[in-house]
Amino acid sequence: MSHYKHILVAIDLSDEADEVLEKARFIAETNSAKLTMVHVVEPLSVAYGSDIPLDLTTLQDEITQQARERISQLADTVQLEKGEQHIVYGRPEREVHRIAKESDVDLVVVGSHGRHGLALILGSTSTSILHGACCDVLAVRVGKKQ
Numbered sequence: 001m002s003h004y005k006h007i008l009v010a011i012d013l014s015d016e017a018d019e020v021l022e023k024a025r026f027i028a029e030t031n032s033a034k035l036t037m038v039h040v041v042e043p044l045s046v047a048y049g050s051d052i053p054l055d056l057t058t059l060q061d062e063i064t065q066q067a068r069e070r071i072s073q074l075a076d077t078v079q080l081e082k083g084e085q086h087i088v089y090g091r092p093e094r095e096v097h098r099i100a101k102e103s104d105v106d107l108v109v110v111g112s113h114g115r116h117g118l119a120l121i122l123g124s125t126s127t128s129i130l131h132g133a134c135c136d137v138l139a140v141r142v143g144k145k146q
Contacts, residue, residue, distance in 0.1 A: 004031045004136075008105040010096045010129060011039050013070050016111055016142035018077065023140045024109040025078040033107075036084045038099055039071050040092040093128035101134050112139035 009024035011017045021037065028035040041064055044056040067087050075085045088095045100108055112126040130137045 004028070004033045004107045006034045006036065006103060006105045007031075007107045007109060008036050008038060008096070008100050008103065009109040010092065010125075011037055011071065011074060012111060012125070013039065013067060014111070014142070017070075017074060019142050020109060020111040020140045021074055021078060023138075027107065027109065027138070034084070035078070035080060036086065036099075036103060036105070037071065037075060037080055038086040038088060038096065039067050040095045041067055041087060041089050042091065043089055092125045093132070096129050097132055097134065106135045108133060108135060108137045110137065110139055111142045 004027065007024055007028045009021055011021060024035060024037075027033070041060075044060050044063075064087065071085050071087060074080075075082075086099065088099070096108060096110070099105070108129060110126045110129050126137075126139045130139065
């Protein structure tokens with residue numbers, strides 16, 4: 001088993017985010033590795049299409065502020081410094097890949113809801129992060145336990 005030096009945990013703002021973060025923290029502690037956390041805010045124009053003739057700036061700012069507050073709360077639970085908490089804009093898979101490469105990350109930890117059927121075929125964020133990653137990826141199963 002390789003020893004990881006820098007772990008990037010990609011956090012969504014779901015109720016299971018703390019479970020994913022705790023797993024990443026444990027692996028980082030076990031390997032004496034640096035831990036960095038990222039949350040990617042998708043621009044509303046991407047999520048809802050650019051055909052909407054509305055100014056979504058205020059709503060986007062509110063979403064970003066709520067993300068900052070939630071990320072700060074999560075980071076406090078694992079004593080993660082402000083410099084290791086990142087909120088970025090864009091497509092989650094692209095931004096996670098970019099940060100992992102730029103920061104010399106050797107493990108990305110991401111939550112996975114274990115989708116089946118059509119949802120799996122169409123893809124998910126965790127699947128997108130796995131494909132094209134420059135390092136190991138750990139998908140932490142969250143949600144319903146069977």
